[in-house]
Amino acid sequence: xxxxxxxxxxxxxxxxxxxxxxxxxxxxxxxxxxxxxxxxxxxxxxxxxxxxxxxxxxxxxxxxxxxxxxxxxxxxxxxxxxxxxxxxxxxxxxxxxxxxxxxxxxxxxxxxxxxxxxxxxxxxxxxxxxxxxxxxxxxxxxxxxxxxxxxxxxxxxxxxxxxxxxxxxxxxxxxxxxxxxxxxxxxxxxxxxxxxxxxxxxxxxxxxxxxxxxxxxxxxxxxxxxxxxxxxxxxxxxxxxxxxxxxxxxxxxxxxxxxxxxxxxxxxxxxxxxxxxxxxxxxxxxxxxxxxxxxxxxxxxxxxxxxxxxxxxxxxxxxxxxxxxxxxxxxxxxxxxxxxxxxxxxxxxxxxxxxxxxxxxxxx
Numbered sequence: 001x002x003x004x005x006x007x008x009x010x011x012x013x014x015x016x017x018x019x020x021x022x023x024x025x026x027x028x029x030x031x032x033x034x035x036x037x038x039x040x041x042x043x044x045x046x047x048x049x050x051x052x053x054x055x056x057x058x059x060x061x062x063x064x065x066x067x068x069x070x071x072x073x074x075x076x077x078x079x080x081x082x083x084x085x086x087x088x089x090x091x092x093x094x095x096x097x098x099x100x101x102x103x104x105x106x107x108x109x110x111x112x113x114x115x116x117x118x119x120x121x122x123x124x125x126x127x128x129x130x131x132x133x134x135x136x137x138x139x140x141x142x143x144x145x146x147x148x149x150x151x152x153x154x155x156x157x158x159x160x161x162x163x164x165x166x167x168x169x170x171x172x173x174x175x176x177x178x179x180x181x182x183x184x185x186x187x188x189x190x191x192x193x194x195x196x197x198x199x200x201x202x203x204x205x206x207x208x209x210x211x212x213x214x215x216x217x218x219x220x221x222x223x224x225x226x227x228x229x230x231x232x233x234x235x236x237x238x239x240x241x242x243x244x245x246x247x248x249x250x251x252x253x254x255x256x257x258x259x260x261x262x263x264x265x266x267x268x269x270x271x272x273x274x275x276x277x278x279x280x281x282x283x284x285x286x287x288x289x290x291x292x293x294x295x296x297x298x299x300x301x302x303x304x305x306x307x308x309x310x311x312x313x314x315x316x317x318x319x320x321x322x323x324x325x326x327x328x329x330x331x332x333x334x335x336x337x338x339x340x341x342x343x344x345x346x347x348x349x350x351x352x353x354x355x356x357x358x359x360x361x362x363x364x
Contacts (some may be wrong), residue, residue, distance in 0.1 A: 003062070005049035008030065009211060015060055016114055017046030026062055026071065042069055043078050050093045052101045061127065062089035068103060068128025079128035084118035090153040092167035096125060102161035103128055104191075106151040119150050121166050123191050134191035135166075141196060142170050142181065154224055157235035161192040165197075165238060167226040167251070172202070182225035184240065186253050197253025198240075200225075212258035213268045217312050218298075244297065246273045267309025277348075282329045286336040294326035314343070321345050321364045325328045 002024065009015035014029040018034070024042040026049075029035060044066035052059050060071040065087040067080040068315045081088060085107040090195075097101040108119025121135040139149050148171040157163035165186050172180040183198030184205055198206045200220035205211060214223060226240035226247075236252040247256045255346035260273035277296040284290040292313060314323045322343035332338035346363050348354050 003046040003049045005051055007051055009053070015049050015051065015061060017042060017049060019045055024064070026060070026069075027336050034190075039071060040076055043067070044087070046089060047091050048093075050101060052095065052099070059127070061093065061103075063088065063093070063103070063105075068124070070127060073309045079124075081103075081105075082118075082122050082131035082133070085120070085122075086118075089151065090155075091170055092154055092156045092164070094156040094158055094164075096161045100125070101127060102156070102190075104134075104154045104156050104164050104166075105131075106154040106166060108150055109203075115273070119147075121151055121154060121191070132191075134187070134194075137192070137214070138166075138168060138185050138194045138196075141194075144170055144180065145173070148173065148180075152227055153229055155229035155231050155238075157231045157233070159233045160235055163188050163231070163235040164191065165229050165231060166194075167229060167240070169225045179221055179224060182220065184226060184238075184253060188235075194255070197249075198256055206256070208255040210255055210257045211245065211247065212261035212263070213312070214258065214261075214298075217315065241275075242358070244275050264309045267303070267305075269309055279327055282330070282331065285331055292329055294329055294341070296325050299323045300326035300329065300341065318343060 002015050002019050003017040003110045005015045012030060014033055016027050017024055018027050021179050024045050026039045026042055027036040028039050030055065042062055042064055044064045046062045046064050048063045050061040052061065057072065060326050062069040067078055069076065069078045088108065089106045091103060091105045093101045094353050103124040105122050107122065120133050122131040123134055124131045142149065150169045150171065152167040153171065154166040158306050163183050167184055168182065169179050170181040180202060182200050183196060185194040186197045187194050198278045200206050202221050203219050205215045209215065223242040224259060226242050228241050230239045236250060236254065238249045240247045245258055246260045248259050249256050259271060261268045261270055276298055279294045281357050282292045289304060289306045292300055294300050299312060301310045302313035303310045314326065324344065325347045327342040329339055329341045344364060346354060
């Protein structure tokens with residue numbers, strides 16, 4: 001199941017895009033998912049499903065990688081992506097002034113830069129039949145080649161289609177792929193103008209950024225620009241998530257607060273929104289209140305108060321090429337303060353993705 005939508009007027013009716021390796025298709029359930037019937041095939045993998053009603057006319061919109069597919073009165077239509085766009089990264093929709101859906105889409109290379117299609121932000125006010133490019137005002141705010149500006153995702157305000165937020169990243173020319181700027185741009189006039197409400201540089205967070213511990217420890221480059229955005233009905237409440245953080249703004253992007261962790265005294269504690277892997281919890285045999293946790297991506301963390309608060313344990317004395325992951329720790333039972341730890345920049349071992357296509361000679 002790739003995408004799921006609940007009918008806004010009948011919560012027993014569900015719409016889902018289902019796929020195997022060969023094809024994708026739209027399925028409908030009228031009994032809360034107990035049984036499903038196939039409504040028809042889709043041209044490509046679906047990102048999201050929207051249902052809009054205008055008068056007595058009800059239309060299902062499947063936002064696919066290759067464009068917008070509609071089902072209306074049993075008739076299927078497919079509207080392809082804009083010229084030069086190989087596939088969409090993300091699609092969002094909100095009702096326009098007349099109730100018809102307004103679609104925003106982001107396209108082009110994702111965070112790994114392996115897609116060669118045109119990168120941009122587009123809007124359609126006719127159900128995907130035609131598209132207008134919107135990102136020139138964003139590009140004009142950076143002194144960099146247009147090809148280095150990438151868009152990750154986009155989200156519209158559900159009650160006002162003129163308000164939308166898009167996640168962007170500007171790569172540095174050298175070394176290739178390293179982010180130079182990253183953050184979120186906002187429009188309040190349907191894409192005519194954009195404000196950079198979140199603009200991190202590689203090493204300096206945005207002026208309105210009130211992150212928890214991650215920016216302080218690793219800098220803005222670690223989290224990068226958001227992968228997902230969610231906008232509240234007032235257009236001012238927005239949540240954003242990236243490689244490890246969840247952040248929130250309540251003033252339309254003026255300030256962003258990290259909500260994955262909170263400060264307690266001189267340390268930090270979780271709110272339950274952490275995104276990493278814990279390999280072990282270790283108690284120092286010589287200091288009963290000192291605990292260590294070894295993690296993927298954020299190294300080892302230490303607590304000196306029995307686990308109430310935590311700080312990074314690899315901020316000093318550990319080579320830069322070893323700080324990403326701590327896999328395990330052992331304490332010398334006879335010598336206080338002597339500890340051995342397995343550390344590396346290579347995360348997620350022994351999963352096959354870390355071995356596939358590359359030898360281990362470059363591992364450190």
